[in-house]
Every structure is written in C-alpha cells, then in structure tokens.
Amino acid sequence: xxxxxxxRLKQPKPAKGSDDEAKKASENREKILSTALTxxxxxxxxxxxxxxxxxxxxxxxxxxxxxxxxKEELIDTLYRRIKSEAAQAMCRNFNTEKTALAxxxxxxYNAIEWGIENPAKQKFMEQFAHSSFVSTTAHEEGMSxxxxxxxxxxxxxxxxxxxxxxxxxxxxxxxxxFSGLIARAYAEKDPxxxxxxxxxxxxxxxxxxxx
Amino acid sequence: xxxxxxxRLKQPKPAKGSDDEAKKASENREKILSTALTxxxxxxxxxxxxxxxxxxxxxxxxxxxxxxxxKEELIDTLYRRIKSEAAQAMCRNFNTEKTALAxxxxxxYNAIEWGIENPAKQKFMEQFAHSSFVSTTAHEEGMSxxxxxxxxxxxxxxxxxxxxxxxxxxxxxxxxxFSGLIARAYAEKDPxxxxxxxxxxxxxxxxxxxx
Amino acid sequence: xxxxxxxRLKQPKPAKGSDDEAKKASENREKILSTALTxxxxxxxxxxxxxxxxxxxxxxxxxxxxxxxxKEELIDTLYRRIKSEAAQAMCRNFNTEKTALAxxxxxxYNAIEWGIENPAKQKFMEQFAHSSFVSTTAHEEGMSxxxxxxxxxxxxxxxxxxxxxxxxxxxxxxxxxFSGLIARAYAEKDPxxxxxxxxxxxxxxxxxxxx
Amino acid sequence: xxxxxxxRLKQPKPAKGSDDEAKKASENREKILSTALTxxxxxxxxxxxxxxxxxxxxxxxxxxxxxxxxKEELIDTLYRRIKSEAAQAMCRNFNTEKTALAxxxxxxYNAIEWGIENPAKQKFMEQFAHSSFVSTTAHEEGMSxxxxxxxxxxxxxxxxxxxxxxxxxxxxxxxxxFSGLIARAYAEKDPxxxxxxxxxxxxxxxxxxxx
DNA sequence: TATGAATGAGGCTTCATTCAT
DNA sequence: GATGAATGAAGCCTCATTCAT
Numbered sequence: 001x002x003x004x005x006x007x008r009l010k011q012p013k014p015a016k017g018s019d020d021e022a023k024k025a026s027e028n029r030e031k032i033l034s035t036a037l038t039x040x041x042x043x044x045x046x047x048x049x050x051x052x053x054x055x056x057x058x059x060x061x062x063x064x065x066x067x068x069x070x071k072e073e074l075i076d077t078l079y080r081r082i083k084s085e086a087a088q089a090m091c092r093n094f095n096t097e098k099t100a101l102a103x104x105x106x107x108x109y110n111a112i113e114w115g116i117e118n119p120a121k122q123k124f125m126e127q128f129a130h131s132s133f134v135s136t137t138a139h140e141e142g143m144s145x146x147x148x149x150x151x152x153x154x155x156x157x158x159x160x161x162x163x164x165x166x167x168x169x170x171x172x173x174x175x176x177x178f179s180g181l182i183a184r185a186y187a188e189k190d191p192x193x194x195x196x197x198x199x200x201x202x203x204x205x206x207x208x209x210x211x
Numbered sequence: 212x213x214x215x216x217x218x219r220l221k222q223p224k225p226a227k228g229s230d231d232e233a234k235k236a237s238e239n240r241e242k243i244l245s246t247a248l249t250x251x252x253x254x255x256x257x258x259x260x261x262x263x264x265x266x267x268x269x270x271x272x273x274x275x276x277x278x279x280x281x282k283e284e285l286i287d288t289l290y291r292r293i294k295s296e297a298a299q300a301m302c303r304n305f306n307t308e309k310t311a312l313a314x315x316x317x318x319x320y321n322a323i324e325w326g327i328e329n330p331a332k333q334k335f336m337e338q339f340a341h342s343s344f345v346s347t348t349a350h351e352e353g354m355s356x357x358x359x360x361x362x363x364x365x366x367x368x369x370x371x372x373x374x375x376x377x378x379x380x381x382x383x384x385x386x387x388x389f390s391g392l393i394a395r396a397y398a399e400k401d402p403x404x405x406x407x408x409x410x411x412x413x414x415x416x417x418x419x420x421x422x
Numbered sequence: 423x424x425x426x427x428x429x430r431l432k433q434p435k436p437a438k439g440s441d442d443e444a445k446k447a448s449e450n451r452e453k454i455l456s457t458a459l460t461x462x463x464x465x466x467x468x469x470x471x472x473x474x475x476x477x478x479x480x481x482x483x484x485x486x487x488x489x490x491x492x493k494e495e496l497i498d499t500l501y502r503r504i505k506s507e508a509a510q511a512m513c514r515n516f517n518t519e520k521t522a523l524a525x526x527x528x529x530x531y532n533a534i535e536w537g538i539e540n541p542a543k544q545k546f547m548e549q550f551a552h553s554s555f556v557s558t559t560a561h562e563e564g565m566s567x568x569x570x571x572x573x574x575x576x577x578x579x580x581x582x583x584x585x586x587x588x589x590x591x592x593x594x595x596x597x598x599x600f601s602g603l604i605a606r607a608y609a610e611k612d613p614x615x616x617x618x619x620x621x622x623x624x625x626x627x628x629x630x631x632x633x
Numbered sequence: 634x635x636x637x638x639x640x641r642l643k644q645p646k647p648a649k650g651s652d653d654e655a656k657k658a659s660e661n662r663e664k665i666l667s668t669a670l671t672x673x674x675x676x677x678x679x680x681x682x683x684x685x686x687x688x689x690x691x692x693x694x695x696x697x698x699x700x701x702x703x704k705e706e707l708i709d710t711l712y713r714r715i716k717s718e719a720a721q722a723m724c725r726n727f728n729t730e731k732t733a734l735a736x737x738x739x740x741x742y743n744a745i746e747w748g749i750e751n752p753a754k755q756k757f758m759e760q761f762a763h764s765s766f767v768s769t770t771a772h773e774e775g776m777s778x779x780x781x782x783x784x785x786x787x788x789x790x791x792x793x794x795x796x797x798x799x800x801x802x803x804x805x806x807x808x809x810x811f812s813g814l815i816a817r818a819y820a821e822k823d824p825x826x827x828x829x830x831x832x833x834x835x836x837x838x839x840x841x842x843x844x
Numbered sequence: 845t846a847t848g849a850a851t852g853a854g855g856c857t858t859c860a861t862t863c864a865t
Numbered sequence: 866g867a868t869g870a871a872t873g874a875a876g877c878c879t880c881a882t883t884c885a886t
Contacts, residue, residue: 070856
C-alpha cells in the first residue's frame with residue numbers, strides 16, 4: 001500500500017476515471033514546464049530563479065517542487081522532452097528517400113523547419129547541449145536519438161553518395177551548420193525568402209558533402 | 212571610472228615611480244583575469260563566485276573589486292580582450308592571398324589554429340557570444356572586428372569566386388561550421404591527423420562556398 | 423473540537439452503525455500514533471515531518487490532520503497516553519508491600535521493567551519530558567500520575583524507613599538514577615545478566631535511601 | 634600563498650600584531666557562540682533558526698556563516714568547547730585526595746558546582762549528550778575527557794573502597810544522579826540551603842557506592 | 845594597493861496545513 | 866472518512882559588494 005501511494009506521487013496520473021481528471025491534474029505541471037522553457041532560454045539556468053518560474057506559471061512556489069524535486073530535475077525533464085520531440089520531428093518520413101544523402105537532406109530539412117517553428121525549444125537545445133545542469137543520463141538519452149545519423153553518414157560514404165571524410169567531422173559540421181542556418185533563417189520573417197534561405201543553406205551544406 | 216581602469220590596461224603606465232611598480236600592480240590584475248577565464252569557461256558565469264576567482268588567483272576578495280568594479284565589468288573586460296585577440300590572430304597575413312575565397316580560407320585556417328591552441332578562450336567566446344552578462348557595447352565592440360568578413364564575402368561574390376547566396380547566411384554558416392570543426396579537431400590529439408581533419412573540414416566548407 | 427477528537431480515544435464509540443466501522447475508523451488513528459512514536463524518538467519532533475509520518479503509516483497527508491488538528495496535538499496525545507501507561511505499569515501491585523521503602527522499590531522495579539520492555543516509549547518520555555512541543559496541560563496531566571511518589575517518600579521518612587533528606591531531592595535523584603539504570607540494563611541483552619544489573623542498580627539506589 | 638590565505642580563514646587568529654586585533658576579530662564569533670548557547674538550550678536545535686541567533690547576537694546572517702560554515706558546525710563547536718570546559722572544571726585538584734572514592738566525590742562536587750554556576754552550559758550538555766545534530770567525532774572527543782572516570786571506578790573497586798558492581802552501571806547511575814542533583818540544587822536559590830542539598834545529594838550517591 | 849570581516853538581499857527547498865473531490 | 870494537489874511562510878545558506886585598516 002505504501003508503494004502504491006508512492007508511485008502515484010510523481011507520475012502524470014494514468015488516467016484513472018475520466019480524462020478530465022488526468023488532464024486537469026497535470027495542467028500545473030505543464031504550465032511550469034512551458035514557463036521554465038521560456039525563462040531558461042531567455043535568462044539561462046542560474047539567471048532564472050525558481051520563484052520566477054512559479055510566479056510566471058501562476059502557481060505557488062511549493063507547487064513547482066511538488067512536481068519537480070529540484071530545479072535540476074525540472075531542467076532535466078525539459079531536456080529529455082525536447083530532445084525527444086526534436087528527434088521525432090526530424091525523422092518525419094525520411095525513409096521514403098532512396099540514398100543516404102537524400103535521407104540526410106530530408107532530415108536536415110525537417111530539423112530546420114522544426115527549429116524555425118519552435119525557436120524556444122531550438123534555443124534551449126543549443127544552450128544546454130553541453131550544459132552541466134543537465135544530468136549525464138539525460139544527455140545520454142538525448143544523444144541516443146541521434147546516433148543513427150552517424151550511421152547514415154557512414155552508409156552514404158560506403159554508397160559513394162557522400163564524400164569520404166571523417167564521419168565524426170562531417171556530422172559535427174553538419175550539425176553546427178544547421179544551427180547557423182536556423183539562426184539566420186529565423187531572422188528572416190518573409191516566408192518565401194525564408195524558404196529560399198533554407199534551400200540555399202541546404203545546398204551549401206550538401207554541396208560540401210557530395211562525393 | 213570604469214573607462215579609466217580599462218585604459219590602464221594597454222598603457223604600461225606613463226611614468227610615475229619605477230616600472231617595477233607598474234608591472235607588479237598589473238600582476239594581480241592579470242592573475243585575476245586569467246583565473247576568471249578558466250573558471251568562467253569551466254563553470255559558467257553564475258556558477259563562478261567572485262570569491263572563488265579571488266581565492267584561486269591568490270588575492271583577497273577586495274582586490275578583485277579594486278580592479279573591476281563589478282563582476283560584469285570583469286567578464287566584459289575578458290570578452291573584449293579575447294575577441295580582439297582572436298580577431299588579430301585570424302588576420303595573420305591574410306592579405307597576401309589574391310582572391311576573396313583564398314583570403315577567407317586563410318582566415319579560416321588561422322581561426323581554427325588559434326581556437327585549437329587556445330581552447331579556453333575559444334570556449335569562452337562561444338559560451339558568451341550571445342550572453343547577457345556581457346554588455347551590449349562589449350558585444351558591439353567584439354562584433355566590429357569581424358564585420359570586414361561580410362564585406363569579404365560580398366567581394367568574393369562580386370568577383371565570382373564565391374557562390375551567389377545571401378552573404379549573411381554564408382557568414383553565419385561558415386562561422387558555425389568553424390565551431391564544429393574546431394571542436395572535432397581539438398578532440399584529435401595526434402598532430403598530423405588533426406592537420407588532416409582541419410584541411411578536410413576547410414575543404415568541406417569551401418567546396419560549399421565555391422561558385 | 424480538539425477535546426472531542428481526544429475523547430473518542432477511550433470511548434470505543436457509543437453505537438452508531440456497526441462496531442466494525444468504529445474499529446476500522448480507529449485503525450488509521452492508531453497506525454498514525456504508533457508510527458509517530460517511532461519516528462519522534464528516532465528523529466525528534468522537528469526532524470519528523472508530518473508527511474513522513476503519514477507516508478510510513480500508509481495514509482494520506484490529509485488523514486493525519488483529520489485525526490489530529492495539528493502536529494502539536496499529535497505529540498500531545500502521544501505524551502498523555504504514554505505517561506498514563508507508564509504510571510499504570512509502575513503501580514502494579516505495589517500496595518501489597520508494607521513499608522514505604524519497599525513500596526518504592528517495587529515501583530522502581532516495575533518502572534525499570536516497563537522501560538526495558540518499551541524502549542521507544544521510554545525514550546519518548548525522556549526526550550519530551552521537558553519539551554516545549556508538549557503543551558503545559560499535558561505536562562501537568564503527566565506529572566499528576568507521579569505526585570503520589572513524593573508523598574510516599576515523605577511517608578517513608580516519617581516512618582523512619584527512609585533517610586531524612588529533602589524529599590524533592592530524593593525524588594529527583596531517584597528518578598534520574600532510574601533513567602541511567604534503564605539505559606544501562608537495556609544495553610545488556612542477556613536476560614539473567616540484565617536481571618542482575620537491575621537488582622544491583624536498585625540496591626545502589628536504595629542503599630543510599632535507607633535511613 | 635593560497636594555502637596561507639586559506640588557513641587564516643577559520644582559525645581564531647594566532648594573535649599576529651597586537652592582542653587587540655585578535656580580540657576584536659573574534660568578538661563577533663564569541664557573541665554568536667554565546668547567543669547560540671542560550672537559544673539552543675531554550676528552544677532546541679531545530680527550534681532555533683540561524684536568523685534568530687544572528688539577530689540576537691547583533692550580527693548579520695552572513696556573519697554567522699562566515700564563522701561557521703553550517704548550523705551543525707556551530708553546535709559542534711559549542712559542544713566541544715563546553716565538554717572540554719566541563720571536564721577541566723571537574724578535575725580541579727582531585728588528585729590531592731587519597732582514595733578513589735574520595736577522588737570521585739571531589740570530582741562530583743566540582744561537577745555539581747560547575748553545573749550550578751553554568752546552568753546554560755549544563756543544560757546544553759544534557760540536551761545534546763546523545764543528539765544527532767552533534768557530529769560523531771565531536772561526541773567522541775567529548776567522551777574522551779571522561780573516560781578516566783570509568784578507570785577510577787574500577788580502581789575504587791580494586792582498592793575495596795567502592796562496592797563491587799558493574800562499573801558501567803555505577804558510572805551511568807552516578808552520572809544521571811548528578812544531573813538530578815544539579816537540577817534540584819539549582820532550583821534552591823539560598824546558598825547555604827543549596828550547599829546542604831549538594832552535600833545530602835553526594836551522601837546519597839556515595840552511600841550507595843561505598844563498599 | 846591590498847586585505848578580509850561584515851553585510852543583507854535573494855536563492856533553493858521544506859513542510860504544516862487546507863480543501864475540493 | 867480518505868485523498869493528495871496546492872499553498873506560502875520560513876529555513877538554511879550563498880555571494881556580490883563595501884569599508885575600515
């Protein structure tokens with residue numbers, strides 16, 4: 001009985017009874033998470049007092065700690081979630097493409113699109129990519145979603161569609177180029193110009209990659 | 212007053228007394244700056260108490276505040292210095308090159324070399340590139356050293372040596388690619404392999420840029 | 423309201439519904455009290471959050487406050503109960519003895535036996551004997567069970583069986599000696615050695631008391 | 634140089650320069666210690682916020698933590714000091730006595746006198762004798778001052794001046810009797826009556842101990 | 845110039861208690 | 866009766882900064 005009571009504590013409630021209950025139960029939790037996302041990206045981890053998060057989220061200070069035992073646990077949860085969401089968005093039907101190069105380009109396109117549409121999450125990911133506030137396990141979990149990309153690069157090299165250079169380097173530069181591209185494209189508010197920038201950027205990157 | 216303190220930096224003190232005094236006086240200031248560089252990159256701005264900086268630098272807490280009115284002024288000074296040093300290193304005889312593309316490649320090579328040889332400074336620059344701890348004026352001053360690069364890109368396009376795409380985009384992606392390249396190359400400790408990585412990376416970038 | 427809750431304790435609920443209900447209703451109350459006893463002795467009053475008590479007792483946080491309006495009321499109830507139980511145990515057929523000295527010795531023996539057999543309660547009594555967490559009225563109520571001892575000491579002096587010294591002093595020293603004796607005897611796990619210790623201790627005390 | 638600076642930090646200052654400096658430097662430290670002593674005995678450890686200690690001591694909150702890294706370190710320091718002071722007071726020329734019994738009685742007398750004259754310290758010692766707020770090492774250090782008493786008891790038994798019972802028990806009961814005696818004697822404000830109580834109490838205890 | 849004791853606002857977290865279900 | 870999410874005051878501790886020496 002104790003165990004049961006304990007487990008219930010921190011789970012998003014398994015929808016016992018009506019959906020309304022479950023939804024309402026985690027409403028505060030979600031408010032806290034989304035507020036934290038905004039504030040962390042705007043002001044950094046140490047620059048954002050938990051008191052500010054709870055105030056902006058419209059809950060009491062204690063409520064934040066009811067859902068997240070520590071500030072670290074809050075940012076960790078956020079990190080895992082966003083990494084996972086990004087990975088999922090990135091993979092949207094990339095497997096319909098034939099070559100590894102085409103697959104990568106599709107993935108890149110997806111990533112950029114998602115980054116532009118979710119600027120706060122994008123900034124969050126960049127900001128905390130190597131941060132020590134995020135636990136090692138969360139970093140590893142986040143990383144795991146992206147490991148297949150390295151394989152894809154290797155496949156491309158084997159296929160001959162991708163230039164034969166150090167796959168780690170390629171991956172590293174591709175990733176950082178995407179960051180730069182997203183930053184620049186996001187600054188451009190006109191949709192068609194932005195679309196053009198994205199394509200130019202992808203050309204730039206994949207020109208460099210072609211065998 | 213801030214300005215005064217700062218100016219002292221590069222003027223080895225007019226005369227007044229002996230040179231020894233001046234040298235000795237600046238010694239503590241330099242110890243503080245170099246300690247702060249290490250600690251800020253390792254632990255971030257808020258993660259580094261001024262008391263830790265002064266302890267590690269081997270001076271009293273009051274001494275730090277004698278040289279730098281606030282913690283912000285300390286990081287600002289560091290930022291200006293490092294940006295300026297990086298810019299200078301980057302430009303090492305780039306003008307001997309003929310085309311804009313070649314100049315850029317030379318600059319890129321210099322930048323990467325400096326980044327690998329000064330990892331703390333490199334990390335510091337990346338970490339605080341968009342940070343709000345650094346004053347706007349310091350950011351602008353830092354930026355100013357690099358504006359000529361945009362012009363160089365434009366020149367290259369005009370010349371026909373560089374692909375005709377949005378110069379801002381090109382600049383952005385080039386810069387971020389360099390970051391990725393430095394990160395990867397720094398991880399490689401063998402000098403000749405590292406050299407090869409750097410060249411492969413530059414090829415990657417400049418293949419994408421070529422007209 | 424406090425009083426009402428308290429009275430419920432010893433009155434197994436008049437009628438109203440079945441006995442089962444009453445029994446079940448009190449079950450949680452008892453679980454809370456016994457859990458609190460253990461935790462308070464192990465960790466002190468402030469060291470024991472009510473949330474821990476309710477968790478270990480296997481009830482919800484709200485349930486504790488249904489039975490005890492405040493944390494103070496909980497410890498107060500515990501205190502009254504234990505004091506009363508101790509007093510009762512102490513008095514087990516002491517009146518069969520003839521002299522005041524013999525009565526006191528019997529009482530002492532009972533007290534020590536009870537203390538050894540109920541270590542948590544014994545510790546609780548010592549810990550909160552002068553504590554401000556327990557209300558003054560509870561302290562007075564607790565004290566009242568033991569006042570007759572002072573009279574017994576006085577009787578003994580009058581009878582000539584007890585040495586003529588300040589009764590308050592005698593009482594005080596007797597009580598504290600018992601504490602010391604219980605502590606030492608409890609540490610001895612072998613029953614017969616323990617019995618010997620108890621008797622040696624009683625001899626020590628009553629040698630000093632004899633006229 | 635760093636090391637030097639570090640060591641200086643928490644030491645009571647080795648009287649470098651004039652005595653005035655040293656005295657003044659630790660004035661706040663002493664105020665904090667004596668205030669904490671009073672408050673801890675009156676309200677317990679958890680019942681005494683550090684903010685109250687600093688307020689009553691007339692210093693800022695930060696000052697307390699400048700001298701004592703944690704609340705635990707504060708109580709630990711207090712504990713060590715008081716235990717050591719008590720031990721010293723207790724031993725005042727006890728060696729002029731001949732038999733172990735006489736030595737113990739002299740020690741007892743000293744202890745009681747000190748306890749009456751330093752009621753706060755006496756209460757503190759009793760209250761935190763087995764407390765978990767005080768570190769194990771401090772407990773051990775405190776205990777070490779009193780170990781010779783057990784030997785003295787054993788000597789007395791060997792000599793034949795002390796009754797042959799479990800030395801641990803004797804020690805335990807003696808110690809707790811002293812507590813009771815001090816408590817009772819302290820309540821008596823008239824000096825000559827108090828003196829009489831003390832002697833009666835000692836008679837009580839040492840009557841019980843005599844062979 | 846250099847020191848380091850002193851300050852106090854502010855940060856993270858705990859916990860007794862309430863209340864709608 | 867029972868639940869557990871929600872509250873917010875209060876606790877411990879940190880740290881940028883000041884100032885007398």
